[in-house]
Amino acid sequence: MKQPVPFSPDEADGSRVPAASQVAPASLLAQLDSQPRVQAFLTRAVSSGRVGQAYLFLGASGAGKLDAAWAFAQAVLCEDGGCGVCDTCRRVAHRTHPDVHYFAPESATGYLIGQIRDLLDDVALAPVRARGKVYIIDRCDLLHANAANALLKTLEEPPEHVVFILLGTSADVVLPTIVSRCQQVPFRMVPAAEAVRAVVRQTGVDEVAAATAVAVAGSPARATAFLKSAERREARRVMLRAIDGLAYADEADVLSSAREILGAVKAPLADLKAAQQAELDDSADYLSRGAVKQLEDRNKRELSARERSGIMEVLAAARSLLRDVALACQDPAYVPVNADMPEVVARLTDRVSVTGAVAALGCVEECERRVRRNVTPQLALEVMLFDLRKALCR
Numbered sequence: 001m002k003q004p005v006p007f008s009p010d011e012a013d014g015s016r017v018p019a020a021s022q023v024a025p026a027s028l029l030a031q032l033d034s035q036p037r038v039q040a041f042l043t044r045a046v047s048s049g050r051v052g053q054a055y056l057f058l059g060a061s062g063a064g065k066l067d068a069a070w071a072f073a074q075a076v077l078c079e080d081g082g083c084g085v086c087d088t089c090r091r092v093a094h095r096t097h098p099d100v101h102y103f104a105p106e107s108a109t110g111y112l113i114g115q116i117r118d119l120l121d122d123v124a125l126a127p128v129r130a131r132g133k134v135y136i137i138d139r140c141d142l143l144h145a146n147a148a149n150a151l152l153k154t155l156e157e158p159p160e161h162v163v164f165i166l167l168g169t170s171a172d173v174v175l176p177t178i179v180s181r182c183q184q185v186p187f188r189m190v191p192a193a194e195a196v197r198a199v200v201r202q203t204g205v206d207e208v209a210a211a212t213a214v215a216v217a218g219s220p221a222r223a224t225a226f227l228k229s230a231e232r233r234e235a236r237r238v239m240l241r242a243i244d245g246l247a248y249a250d251e252a253d254v255l256s257s258a259r260e261i262l263g264a265v266k267a268p269l270a271d272l273k274a275a276q277q278a279e280l281d282d283s284a285d286y287l288s289r290g291a292v293k294q295l296e297d298r299n300k301r302e303l304s305a306r307e308r309s310g311i312m313e314v315l316a317a318a319r320s321l322l323r324d325v326a327l328a329c330q331d332p333a334y335v336p337v338n339a340d341m342p343e344v345v346a347r348l349t350d351r352v353s354v355t356g357a358v359a360a361l362g363c364v365e366e367c368e369r370r371v372r373r374n375v376t377p378q379l380a381l382e383v384m385l386f387d388l389r390k391a392l393c394r
């Protein structure tokens with residue numbers, strides 16, 4: 001096997017031709033321009049045909065590790081190294097490619113051994129559509145003891161066509177046995193102002209809209225995707241309107257707001273559901289009943305992971321609104337991040353004290369913790385809205 005391209009931090013800034021010139025403009029890698037070294041490195045690995053089998057992306061949240069993982073998956077699976085326009089590229093961009101699997105811890109304390117067993121069962125199967133398979137393992141610092149051990153051997157000698165991308169904040173918090181089996185790819189911190197400029201460049205929206213998107217979505221690439229998705233923007237608005245209406249909401253209103261938010265979060269998942277069904281229909285003839293069941297289980301997990309990330313996004317939107325309110329309470333000249341809904345910020349600022357706004361922020365953070373601990377999203381949202389009503393209506 002060819003040696004994978006090493007990550008050498010000095011190279012990308014030096015005399016080399018910048019990799020950006022080799023990146024297909026429509027590809028996900030092209031959106032990675034706030035991490036030029038990583039972009040150059042991943043592009044070089046693909047274009048030289050020397051892709052390794054286990055990578056560890058390291059960096060703070062908001063640095064764009066997950067975006068980079070999807071971008072790399074696209075470039076690895078596409079026959080043209082990530083053209084951005086073929087069927088493979090489009091499926092990866094829409095997160096509906098059956099050969100790219102995303103894993104996140106399913107319990108509050110970390111990965112379940114069952115999750116890793118499912119992953120290993122899947123690794124043993126041939127790719128469904130592409131020439132290879134990519135496994136993205138988020139929060140690999142939460143791979144403990146048994147789950148980590150189960151993964152180690154495969155991580156060391158994966159089947160030829162498999163690439164693992166593990167994501168973590170720093171090598172110090174990941175088990176050394178895992179770190180030593182992966183090629184480390186450090187991500188730099190992206191300052192908020194720079195993230196906003198990157199989004200402006202990518203989308204052509206003004207700075208105000210870009211700042212809102214970064215506040216809601218986190219990284220530049222996710223903010224760009226957020227701005228391109230009418231459904232995700234609508235989900236944010238539904239959340240903000242629900243908070244705005246809490247002052248006059250009775251119990252039935254609160255419950256129906258929670259349902260409405262959940263419905264809006266689920267709307268963008270219709271594509272994924274349809275792709276999953278099509279894949280099941282395609283493979284029903286030649287897969288055993290056990291394999292079909294496995295596929296169905298995996299689909300369910302993928303859907304609920306996507307639903308959770310949608311919920312986290314609307315919760316980030318709620319946090320950003322309440323932060324605006326808290327700051328506007330203290331400084332009348334404050335310019336809100338949620339500049340597209342000034343009337344909502346103004347109404348809440350009129351009604352609420354700083355203490356109330358800060359308490360409300362705490363309610364949203366508690367809800368984020370509950371969702372991370374796998375409380376049903378609907379229940380977590382209902383509890384949060386009732387708590388918010390109390391906090392905001394003092």
Ligand SMILES: [Zn+2]
Pocket residue numbers: 078079080081082083084085086087088089
């Ligand atoms: Zn392609």
